[in-house]
Amino acid sequence: MKVADFVEKYAVERKHTDSVKWDGMKAGFGSNDLLPMWVADTEFKAPEAVMYALKKRIEHGAYGYSLTPDSYYEAYFKWQQERYGTELHKEWIRFGAGVVQSISALVNVLTLQDDAIMVLQPVYHPFMHVIEDNERKLIVSNLKDNNGHYEMDFEDIRNKIQTEHVKLLINCSPHNPVGRVWTAAELEKLFEICREEKVLVISDEIHHDLIVGDNKFVSAIAIKDGFYRDNIVMLDAASKTFNLAALQNSHVVIANPQIRERYDEYVKKLCLPSGNLIGKVAAEAAYRDGADWLDGMLGLIKYNFNYLKSQFAENVPEVKVTELEGTYLAWVDMRKMVSADKLHHLIQHEARLAVDYGEIFGTAGEGFIRLNLATTPENVEKAVNAIVKALKN
Template identity: 45%
Template sequence: MNVKEFCEKYYVERNGTNCLKWDALDTRFGDPELISMWVADMEFKTPECVTDALKERIDHGIFGYSYVPDTYYQAVIDWEYNHHGYKIEKDWIRTSPGVVSALYWAVNMFTKENDSVIILTPVYYPFHNCVKDSNRNLITCDLNYDNGIYTINYDKFEENIIENNVKLFILCSPHNPAGRVWKEEELERLLEICEHHNVLVISDEIHQDLVFGEHKHIPTASIANGKYEDMVITAFASSKTFNLATCLTSTIVIKNEKLRNTWDEFTKIYNQVEVNIFGLTAVEAVLKGGEEWYQALKEVILHNYNTVVDEMKEFPDTYIAPLEGTYLLFMDLRKYIPLNQIKEFTQDKCRLAVDYGEWFGENWKGFIRLNLGTHPDIVLKAITNIKDNLRNIKNK
């Protein structure tokens, strides 16, 4: 299935469907007429295997208490091994209503108030929120940035851990919004530092399936043949890959028995809810039958990325990073737009709703994050608006 065929078959208009991405533009941005390029959500219907499985469940007509079936566990285990080479066991798996929920739980179950938690910025803003909302001490370590290329400052990372007696590291892999797919040696160096200083690692790997070219997602817990597995808790979901965000079903992998027991005791107190039968049904179905859709989606994202790169050649100092992972693009506008005019330029002139750089870290104002998980026509319109308005500024 090529890009055109995929879009004709699966693209859907979302206005008027209680859609956060489009119908909340007035509330979130004060303007309902913007082109929505912000939240990590897509305009593509899920594969037929999902709707078929949900229809079958609905036709049964009973939506009572349920549990996680063995077939669900096996689908997760098979997908993780077949796509990422990580062999996990059923006993290690827990579920949560979302990866963000799991991050909030982890901060509260594995640290105390005023403990320090470190993150690599710029990074997805719920990483910041789950620490600050829980009355923990947020430690940010900026990635090195060199004209669109993001790398880790290991010395600063370790220095921050030592100076602040950090207890927990929340890792984003692949990294949102920088789009980095961390190499094995990068992950191993981070884990070495954390092990040396007794820092627990929570690895958010929700974008694990959205990796491009020669890049390969390496599950953090699998590094060095599982050497660090006992100090890593992994969180991932099918929600980004298959557009299932409100199915509220994510996977948590915890090999260490002591950590699992802590997780179970905490969730027994603070998460006394039943499993979501629709989420379990959708995720199991898509992991078993969504491969063709998934591969075609990646072609759409790659096509959209290439469109942006081609269109922005006139403005090379926007420093568009190579597409390694995620369907998100972090663009640097600082060479062209004064920092105090970024919102005016992006929203009022370009007519775009985007995620702003400062949402991901205080030192990243002047960047914007664009969502490539949408129809190519929407991406082309958005990037044309940026290009045309940059050209107007350049020609003045």
């Protein structure tokens, strides 16, 4: 589907619809009168098949306690198998009301108070909050920024695991915000270190459908034919891909039966939610019939990214745009153009944008901004032009 056709068919006004991105800016930015390029959701309607399935289910009228039908597992497993070669089994699957909620539960299941947990920064900020809010010790290994290409620092990872007695690693794959789609070789190296050092892994794969570069996505539980999967809990959802975040349905994939048992006990003790009827109806329909829509979405992300990259290169080449392999989040290095103390003023008060500032992802993110490209080309054009103009002034 052409980009213009996708936009025409699916773009939708979200302002004044109680959206966090548009109507919730005031809380974080002091004004709702900015162009929002923050929050990782999109300005697009879900696939028609999702809306149709939801309508049908809503019209039934009764929304009592519900099971997860076999058809759900079939659609989800087929999607994973055919697109990524990931093999799943029903007994491995648990449902959550969101990936972050499940990370928090798993931190409690897999570690004790004061245990050390590692993240690779800059990284999605709730990883750090969950670790610290649960009174665990945050251990950071910074990714190496190799001229805009981020790589894991395996030596640093192993050293810190040993010296800090790390028990758990939370990995983001594909990586928000640096946009890497880790190769199988990189992941294998990481998981081998974790296996040797007896470190468990949570693999947050919520962005796994949003692949826009050449690297193929490989799930942590499929690396080396599943060799590491007993050491790993994988988390994913249809929510990021298909813009379903508020329907609160996500997967916790636990191949290791002992970990599963401990997880189930914890969920029982806290009476944690196990997904949502409406969220499951939407996700099943998306997995079954959402592939063409997703192709349209990926085309749009590539288009928006190429525009952003070429405009900065042409007008302010000192602004460095990190190559986008996956996610719809552009990671933009402003350090050569603006000092850290002036960046917020420039973006918010001169360019009039709401963005995610790099430092929320860790100190390695200082001087960067993260821009959400899952919006119309018109909004990307406005945002980029506003930044270029503010910089030139």
